[in-house]
Every structure is written in C-alpha cells, then in structure tokens.
Amino acid sequence: MTGLTRMLAGPLMLAAMVLTGCSNSKTDIEPFELVKTYAQSLRQPSTPPISNEQIIAIVSQKALETTEPDTPLISIRIPEVEFYNVLTVIAENGPHSTWAPWGIVDRRSMVTKNGMITATRALGHDLMSANVDGVLALVQAREEGAAQYAQRYLNGASQILEAKSTCEVSRGYQKMVRVGGVERPALQMFSSCISANRQFVDLFLVDASGRILESRQWIGPRMGFATVQSLR
Amino acid sequence: MIRKSVLFASVLAASLVPFASWADPTGRLLTDRVNTYGVPSGLIDMPTAEMAPDAQVSITVSHFPGYTKNTATLQILPWITGSFRYSGIKDLTPVFDVYYDRSFDVRFQLLRESDYLPAVAVGLQDFLGTGIYSGEYVVATKEFGNRLRVTGGVGWGRLGSYNSFATIRSRAPFTFAAVGTGGNFNIQDWFAGDMALFGGLSYEITDKLSLAAEYSSDNYDFEIQQGVFKRSTPWNFALNYKPTKNIGLSLFSLHGEEFGLRATLSLNIKEPPVPASEPAPLPIGVRDPASLNDLGWTLDKNRQAFTQETLRQLLEQERITLEGVTIGARTAHVRVINGSYISEAQALGRTFRVLSRTMPGSIETFRVTLTKSGIPVMTTTFRRSDLERLEHGNESEALAAAGFSDSLSFGDLPDPLPGFYPSFNWSLSPKPRFYTFDPQKPFRADMRLVATADYNLGRGWVVSGESSVKLFGNLNRINRPPNSRLPHVRVNKQYYNTRYGPTIDRLTIAKYARLGKDLYGRFTAGYLEMMYAGASGEVLWKPVESRLALGAEVNFVNPREYDQMFGLRTRQTPGGIIPQWNGHLSAYYQFNNGFEAKVHAGRYLAGDWGATLEVARTFGNGWKIGAFATKTNVSAADFGEGSFDKGIFFTVPLAWAIGLPIKNSYSDTLRPLQRDGGQRVDVSGRLYDMVNQSHRPGVADTWGKFWR
Numbered sequence: 001m002t003g004l005t006r007m008l009a010g011p012l013m014l015a016a017m018v019l020t021g022c023s024n025s026k027t028d029i030e031p032f033e034l035v036k037t038y039a040q041s042l043r044q045p046s047t048p049p050i051s052n053e054q055i056i057a058i059v060s061q062k063a064l065e066t067t068e069p070d071t072p073l074i075s076i077r078i079p080e081v082e083f084y085n086v087l088t089v090i091a092e093n094g095p096h097s098t099w100a101p102w103g104i105v106d107r108r109s110m111v112t113k114n115g116m117i118t119a120t121r122a123l124g125h126d127l128m129s130a131n132v133d134g135v136l137a138l139v140q141a142r143e144e145g146a147a148q149y150a151q152r153y154l155n156g157a158s159q160i161l162e163a164k165s166t167c168e169v170s171r172g173y174q175k176m177v178r179v180g181g182v183e184r185p186a187l188q189m190f191s192s193c194i195s196a197n198r199q200f201v202d203l204f205l206v207d208a209s210g211r212i213l214e215s216r217q218w219i220g221p222r223m224g225f226a227t228v229q230s231l232r
Numbered sequence: 233m234i235r236k237s238v239l240f241a242s243v244l245a246a247s248l249v250p251f252a253s254w255a256d257p258t259g260r261l262l263t264d265r266v267n268t269y270g271v272p273s274g275l276i277d278m279p280t281a282e283m284a285p286d287a288q289v290s291i292t293v294s295h296f297p298g299y300t301k302n303t304a305t306l307q308i309l310p311w312i313t314g315s316f317r318y319s320g321i322k323d324l325t326p327v328f329d330v331y332y333d334r335s336f337d338v339r340f341q342l343l344r345e346s347d348y349l350p351a352v353a354v355g356l357q358d359f360l361g362t363g364i365y366s367g368e369y370v371v372a373t374k375e376f377g378n379r380l381r382v383t384g385g386v387g388w389g390r391l392g393s394y395n396s397f398a399t400i401r402s403r404a405p406f407t408f409a410a411v412g413t414g415g416n417f418n419i420q421d422w423f424a425g426d427m428a429l430f431g432g433l434s435y436e437i438t439d440k441l442s443l444a445a446e447y448s449s450d451n452y453d454f455e456i457q458q459g460v461f462k463r464s465t466p467w468n469f470a471l472n473y474k475p476t477k478n479i480g481l482s483l484f485s486l487h488g489e490e491f492g493l494r495a496t497l498s499l500n501i502k503e504p505p506v507p508a509s510e511p512a513p514l515p516i517g518v519r520d521p522a523s524l525n526d527l528g529w530t531l532d533k534n535r536q537a538f539t540q541e542t543l544r545q546l547l548e549q550e551r552i553t554l555e556g557v558t559i560g561a562r563t564a565h566v567r568v569i570n571g572s573y574i575s576e577a578q579a580l581g582r583t584f585r586v587l588s589r590t591m592p593g594s595i596e597t598f599r600v601t602l603t604k605s606g607i608p609v610m611t612t613t614f615r616r617s618d619l620e621r622l623e624h625g626n627e628s629e630a631l632a633a634a635g636f637s638d639s640l641s642f643g644d645l646p647d648p649l650p651g652f653y654p655s656f657n658w659s660l661s662p663k664p665r666f667y668t669f670d671p672q673k674p675f676r677a678d679m680r681l682v683a684t685a686d687y688n689l690g691r692g693w694v695v696s697g698e699s700s701v702k703l704f705g706n707l708n709r710i711n712r713p714p715n716s717r718l719p720h721v722r723v724n725k726q727y728y729n730t731r732y733g734p735t736i737d738r739l740t741i742a743k744y745a746r747l748g749k750d751l752y753g754r755f756t757a758g759y760l761e762m763m764y765a766g767a768s769g770e771v772l773w774k775p776v777e778s779r780l781a782l783g784a785e786v787n788f789v790n791p792r793e794y795d796q797m798f799g800l801r802t803r804q805t806p807g808g809i810i811p812q813w814n815g816h817l818s819a820y821y822q823f824n825n826g827f828e829a830k831v832h833a834g835r836y837l838a839g840d841w842g843a844t845l846e847v848a849r850t851f852g853n854g855w856k857i858g859a860f861a862t863k864t865n866v867s868a869a870d871f872g873e874g875s876f877d878k879g880i881f882f883t884v885p886l887a888w889a890i891g892l893p894i895k896n897s898y899s900d901t902l903r904p905l906q907r908d909g910g911q912r913v914d915v916s917g918r919l920y921d922m923v924n925q926s927h928r929p930g931v932a933d934t935w936g937k938f939w940r
Contacts, residue, residue: 021659021660021661021662021682021896022659022660022661023657023658023659023660024656024657024658024659025571025657025659026548026553027548027551027552027553027571027572028551028571028572028894029572029892029893029894090515091515091516091517091518092518093515093516093518093620093623093624094518096623096624098515100512107511107512108511108512109512109515111624113624118624119624119939121512121513121940122509122510122511122512124507124509125507126507126508126940128627128936128939128940129624129625129626129627129939131626152626152627154508154936154937154940155502156500156501156502156503156504156853157287157501157502157826157851157852157853157855158575158851158852158853158933158934158936158937159852159933159934159936160627160628160935160936222507
C-alpha cells in the first residue's frame with residue numbers, strides 16, 4: 001500500500017469499526033479485529049528487510065529439511081496480489097489437491113488438478129473453478145493440439161461469470177529444471193488461449209512422466225499470472 | 233492507400249487510448265459522465281442517449297450562481313436510469329429566500345447503437361413533482377471513432393422552449409399557482425406543447441479530460457420571467473476532468489452568461505471497493521472407502537459426544553452457530569443460525585464442508601436446517617458422495633444436486649441443544665437519524681448510541697428491546713408545525729425523533745411459529761416502534777421453492793408518549809382520532825433478475841384504505857435499492873403537499889465496503905415529504921423479509937458463494 005491509501009484505510013476502518021459497534025456474539029467480527037488489521041497495515045515497513053524471493057528461498061529450504069520426503073511442496077508467486085509462499089497439500093480429492101501455506105496457519109488456499117490451477121480461495125478476486133481437462137491432457141501427454149478451457153469467477157454481486165477460451169497447445173524446447181529437490185529434464189509446453197476479449201499464454205515444464213514441474217499460469221483478469229515450481 | 237491510412241489512424245487511436253473503461257461491445261453507449269441534472273450524459277444541460285454502466289450509483293452537485301441541483305441517480309437496468317433531485321433556486325419566488333424543489337427523472341434506452349445507427353433514448357424529466365423542470369425528450373447519440381460522440385434530439389416542455397418548430401396539443405407554462413399539492417403524474421402534459429431541437433458534441437482528449445459543446449433548447453422561461461437568469465446565446469460549453477474513476481468534475485459556461493461547476497461521486501454496486509476476503513473455506517473431507525460401512529461408532533457414546541463437540545467448534549470457527557443436531561447411522565441433520573454471511577448459500581456451503589470433516593464415514597446424507605428467530609425456515613439436503621464428487625466442479629452441478637425442502641417434512645428435525653436456550657444477545661453501536669428536505673434547512677441529522685438486547689427463550693419466543701440516546705446533532709432545531717388534515721399519525725414524528733433520551737425505541741415480546749407446511753406466523757406485543765405501542769399479528773404463506781408469497785397482518789395500536797418511555801398518549805389529534813385497528817393483505821414476488829415486488833392492500837394508520845406498490849432491485853452482495861408509492865382513498869387536498877405517499881429506500885451492507893463476513897447494514901427510506909396518508913406501523917420481524925433470503929430462490933441467486 002502507498003502512504004496515501006494506507007492513511008485513507010484508517011478512517012475507513014474506523015468508520016467500519018464504529019458502524020460495527022460491539023456485541024456479545026461469538027460469530028461477529030470484533031472491532032478489535034479491524035483495529036488489528038489497520039495497525040498491521042501501518043506497521044508494514046515501506047521497504048521490507050528481506051525480499052519475497054529471499055523469503056521463498058528460506059522457507060523452501062526449511063520445508064525441504066523438516067518434512068518427510070513424500071510431502072508435496074511447491075513455491076508460488078502471484079505478484080498482482082503479493083502472494084509469495086511455499087505451499088503444501090492439505091487435502092486431496094481424486095486428481096485435485098488443495099494447497100495452503102506451509103508451516104503457518106494461513107487461511108488462503110489454492111486447488112490444482114495434476115498441477116494445473118483450478119481454483120483459489122481468499123487470494124482476492126478468486127478463481128472459483130475451472131475446466132482444464134482438454135489442455136491438461138495435451139500438456140501431460142506433451143502433444144500439440146487444440147482444446148477448450150473455462151474459468152469461473154464471482155462478480156461483485158455474488159454471481160458466477162464464466163470465461164471460456166480456446167487454447168492451442170504447442171511444444172517448445174527441452175530444458176533442465178533445477179529447483180529445490182528437483183533436477184530433471186523437461187519439455188516446454190505452451191498453451192495459447194483466446195477468449196472473447198482477452199488472450200494469454202500459459203507455460204508448463206513437463207517431465208517425461210507427464211508431471212508438471214514448473215509453470216506460469218493465467219488465473220484471471222484481476223489476479224494475473226501465477227508462477228508455480230515443484231520443490232520435490 | 234486509403235485503407236492503409238485508415239489502418240494507421242486506428243492503430244494510432246488504439247495506442248493513444250489503451251483502455252477505454254466505458255467501451256462496451258453491447259452497443260449500450262456507456263458513459264460515466266453526467267450533465268447538470270445529474271443524469272448520464274456527455275453534454276452540459278442537455279440529455280443524450282448514453283447510459284451509465286449497470287448498477288452505477290452517482291451523486292451529483294451542480295451549481296451556477298443562484299442555482300444548485302443535487303441529484304442521486306441509479307442505473308436501474310442496463311437500459312433504464314432513475315434519478316431523484318433536490319434543488320434550490322435563490323429568489324425564484326418572494327415566498328422563500330431559496331426555493332427548494334424535489335423531482336424525479338426516468339430514461340429508457342430503446343435502441344442500442346449499431347454500426348450505422350445511433351443509440352436512441354426517451355426520457356421524462358421531473359415527471360413526478362412540481363413540474364418546474366418538466367420536459368420530455370427523444371434523443372439519439374452516435375459515436376465516431378472512440379472519442380467523439382454526436383447527439384441530436386427533440387424536446388418538449390422545458391426542452392421545447394427555445395426556437396420551437398412545432399406544437400402538439402397544448403401545455404400550460406409552469407406557474408406556482410398551478411402546482412397545487414404537487415407530486416403527481418402530469419400525464420396530460422407529457423410530450424405535449426412546443427417542441428424544439430437540441431444537440432451537441434462530446435470529445436475525449438484523454439481518459440481524464442474531455443470537452444463538450446451543445447445547442448440548448450431550454451429557454452429558462454420561468455427563471456427569466458422571475459429575473460433570476462439571463463440568457464444571451466443557446467450555446468453551452470464544458471471542460472470535464474476525471475481525476476479518479478469515481479470522481480468527475482466539470483467547469484461549464486451556460487448561455488454566454490453564467491459559469492458553473494459540477495462534481496460527481498459515483499460507485500458501482502457490482503464492484504465492491506475491496507474483494508471479498510473471508511478466510512478460505514475448509515476443504516471437503518473425502519472418506520476412506522473402508523469407513524463407509526463402519527457403524528462401530530454408533531455404540532461409542534464418547535465418540536459421539538466428541539463428534540458433536542468438534543462439529544460445534546468447527547462451525548463456530550466458520551462464524552456459524554450450531555443450534556441442534558441429530559446424528560443417525562446413515563443421516564446427520566443439523567440446525568444452524570447464520571449470523572455472519574449475507575449469502576445463505578455461503579453459510580450452507582461452509583456448514584456442509586464442516587459436516588464432511590466431522591461426521592463418521594457411514595453417514596451418507598447431510599441435512600442442514602437454517603433457523604430464524606428460533607423457527608426452522610428451510611432444510612437443504614446433500615448426498616455426501618455428491619459433495620465429494622462436485623467439490624471442484626461447476627457450481628451449477630452442486631445446485632442441481634442439492635435438495636431444498638420445508639423443514640417440517642423431516643421427522644429427524646433436531647431439537648435445540650440442551651442449554652442453548654435461553655440465549656441472550658446484546659449489541660452497542662452508533663446510528664444516525666436524518667431529517668431531510670425541511671425548507672429551512674434541507675438536511676439535519678443526529679448521531680445516537682443504540683443498545684439492543686434480544687433474549688431468545690426458544691420455541692420462537694423472543695423478548696427484544698432497543699434503547700438509544702442522542703450523542704450529538706441538530707434534529708432538535710426542527711420547527712415545522714404539523715398542518716395535516718388527517719389524524720396526525722406521522723407528521724408528529726419530529727416530536728419523537730428529536731428527543732435526547734434515553735428512549736425506549738422498541739420493547740416487545742414476540743412469538744414466531746410454524747403454523748403448518750409453508751405457513752409462518754408471528755405475534756408481537758409491546759412497544760412496537762418509536763411512535764406506537766400495541767399488538768401485531770401476521771401470517772405468511774411461502775413454499776421454499778416459490779417466488780410468490782402471500783401474507784396478512786393485523787395491528788392494534790395506540791400512540792406512545794413523546795418521551796418514548798412507558799406512557800401512552802391520547803389518540804385525539806388536531807387532524808382527527810387515530811384509529812386503533814389497521815392491517816394489510818400482502819403479495820410478494822421475487823423475479824429471477826434480482827427484482828422484488830411487494831403489494832400491500834388494506835387499512836393504513838390514519839384509517840385510510842388503499843394499496844402500496846414497492847419495487848426493489850436486490851443484489852447478491854446485500855445491496856437493495858427500491859421505490860414505493862401508496863395511493864389511498866385520501867384526496868390530494870386532504871393528503872397535502874406531495875399528493876400521495878412515495879419515496880425510495882435502500883440498504884447498504886457493511887460487508888460490501890470491508891470485504892469481511894458481517895451482516896450489519898444501513899437501511900433508510902427517503903420521502904420527498906412525510907405526511908399522514910398511506911402510513912404503516914413499523915413493526916420489526918416481519919415474516920417475508922425474515923424467510924425469503926433463506927428459501928431456494930434467494931439461495932440460488934447467490935449460489936456462486938456456496939463453494940466460497
């Protein structure tokens with residue numbers, strides 16, 4: 001936040017707090033929570049002592065050292081919403097995995113289907129769900145072709161909006177992926193998608209078994225791209 | 233060659249305008265600018281065929297010497313705009329220093345813009361008021377390139393007063409004498425009288441800066457006659473500046489004589505300032521196939537108690553209150569109270585997620601009953617395997633898999649947890665009180681500290697009270713002696729409103745009940761509202777799947793003492809005796825585009841008989857804006873200024889502004905005038921508003937929030 005918006009947040013929070021009032025209900029937002037949020041926003045130093053990249057590096061190292069070798073770990077960067085984190089799987093449902101920040105209690109999450117992002121929660125203008133099967137099949141098989149792709153969002157009035165695109169999947173170069181505990185050759189797969197009023201290109205690095213090791217994926221118009229790296 | 237230069241020009245244009253926020257492929261011809269009347273228009277004093285983006289709300293103040301107009305405008309639908317205006321004109325009449333006037337406008341875009349044809353709109357200005365601004369128009373606007381818009385139209389009334397070329401029927405010019413009680417539809421005058429042409433251009437220099445020039449067909453006849461306005465040319469010019477998305481400023485010259493300023497503040501209801509930032513929901517707990525037939529837990533009392541306690545705690549973590557639970561071998565049924573989420577679908581989604589994480593694997597059916605004021609309102613049923621299968625699918629599949637039914641159809645409807653009732657809730661918060669449109673001072677307000685307490689005894693019995701004390705404000709300066717010819721049922725409000733207190737704003741005992749399938753009942757007795765004490769009974773028929781509801785209400789009332797303590801006043805008032813009995817039959821309908829209509833017909837507080845029509849647009853995020861009108865068997869002369877009761881009402885949810893799950897909101901009703909005809913008792917806990925959002929149509933409207 002800039003200095004000005006941070007200052008403006010104060011009166012807004014105060015107004016909100018005043019309007020909220022106080023009550024004995026256990027399920028209500030307490031004015032104190034709002035004060036805390038505001039105080040935290042003020043406390044944010046204008047230049048963080050360590051960069052987001054350094055944080056990811058340190059947390060990755062720690063996570064790799066302290067977890068079992070079969071614990072899934074990824075790093076994620078979504079610059080648009082300043083989400084830089086190391087995530088681990090908190091739940092699985094068939095091919096879908098729900099990821100949440102590793103090592104801290106943080107109620108933000110993301111869902112992937114075999115490495116392709118299908119949903120985010122509490123990250124901002126969330127991706128609610130997605131149909132990725134066509135593109136996923138081509139990318140995992142490292143084959144070229146065309147497929148349909150759909151992403152769904154909530155508008156400000158709590159209704160679902162669906163953005164449908166047509167994607168052209170193509171092969172790129174072989175590349176060596178070296179991140180965290182991963183060191184493997186992979187093939188670049190591009191997915192160029194066109195929807196009614198937008199186009200974007202996703203990039204996946206896929207190993208010989210069809211596993212997505214690294215990717216840059218379009219989440220949506222308000223959240224932009226996410227960069228995901230497997231740490232194991 | 234020509235093609236090349238066109239291509240070059242369009243590339244250049246495209247590079248100069250990287251993103252025009254109002255560019256709209258649907259041909260609606262959108263603008264976020266308004267004219268001096270505060271209605272969407274790229275011109276200055278004249279209308280265009282442009283529309284604001286859907287659900288846009290704007291507040292505009294425009295001023296030139298002696299003349300101020302304040303207008304609130306809502307884009308009701310993509311093709312309908314509605315405006316309410318409060319304006320002041322200095323020295324217009326010898327009676328007032330500043331003459332204040334209220335007026336309503338409505339505009340319809342009948343044709344969208346296409347490649348070759350312009351957008352066309354029809355509008356009524358001041359169609360329900362004194363008629364001082366009254367004028368009608370048919371106008372066309374076409375965009376050339378993406379910066380220049382050209383408008384031409386024909387106007388009647390005010391907009392047909394300069395250089396008119398024809399006349400249809402006759403129309404009397406505006407005079408104060410002809411206004412009478414005002415506030416009526418003057419249908420015979422619409423599109424009648426002299427007609428004239430107007431037109432103009434608007435040009436965007438950059439995204440923030442634009443110019444406008446127009447030829448005005450408004451001759452300001454009445455103002456010139458009263459000597460408050462001069463006019464030397466029909467031409468007006470303006471320079472507009474938009475520092476941010478939500479603010480518009482304009483400097484304009486009017487008829488070669490006056491300079492004026494306009495400022496507009498706008499927001500879009502569909503675009504909250506912050507994204508919803510509730511914590512992520514819990515993932516669905518997917519069962520281990522081995523657990524599906526394990527019924528060992530049914531013999532283990534400890535395990536059952538543990539399950540129930542975990543359920544309660546996890547729900548509390550999700551800000552949902554567990555009221556009761558029945559756990560069978562294959563079915564679990566919970567009763568919950570949603571005190572946090574505006575979308576009931578979101579509360580349901582979170583409850584089902586918690587159930588999937590806490591219930592033993594053998595349970596395949598989940599039922600969630602929402603309760604309000606201690607009575608069950610609707611039960612939603614899911615097969616657990618559907619929840620597991622659809623967690624990451626398309627939201628509409630989950631809606632199709634859900635079952636919605638009347639809670640009374642279930643034999644396993646849980647009883648409240650032991651010790652849950654009586655439950656006591658209190659709150660303390662400030663609340664403003666407004667008094668508007670007093671000619672002496674158009675806007676007054678008090679800030680009060682309000683304490684509420686609800687003692688919920690269970691089985692639908694609720695003792696509830698509200699008390700307040702004034703913190704600061706200037707309502708005590710109101711001095712408008714009531715002159716009503718009807719029993720003074722509301723004009724006396726100023727004697728109540730202005731008290732410092734502490735006052736008892738409400739103190740009632742109520743019984744809510746399910747009278748049968750699809751039937752709800754309420755009985756309330758005590759100090760019902762600020763002005764009346766008595767008893768109120770209501771019955772509502774509303775099937776859970778239905779968009780239609782029918783209701784009936786009967787009230788027995790007596791006016792309260794002005795100090796709003798325990799005493800009662802005489803029913804005798806200068807305008808007659810306040811009758812004790814009043815009541816209504818009501819019909820409610822929720823359309824599937826978010827609109828809601830209510831009709832109440834019956835006897836009003838002053839003993840007048842008639843009907844009220846209320847139409848509101850409701851949004852999934854909790855916003856609600858609507859208008860109402862009441863026509864009773866009271867003549868316009870007896871009703872007094874305004875002719876009949878009408879106004880607009882709105883609800884602004886706090887959650888919209890802060891992005892957190894909280895149900896608090898601010899609601900108010902704005903009337904051009906408060907008179908005594910067509911007034912209802914303001915009893916709280918009316919059944920339709922209590923149950924409607926929890927029934928299937930309301931839940932389905934915000935189903936997108938189910939998995940959020």
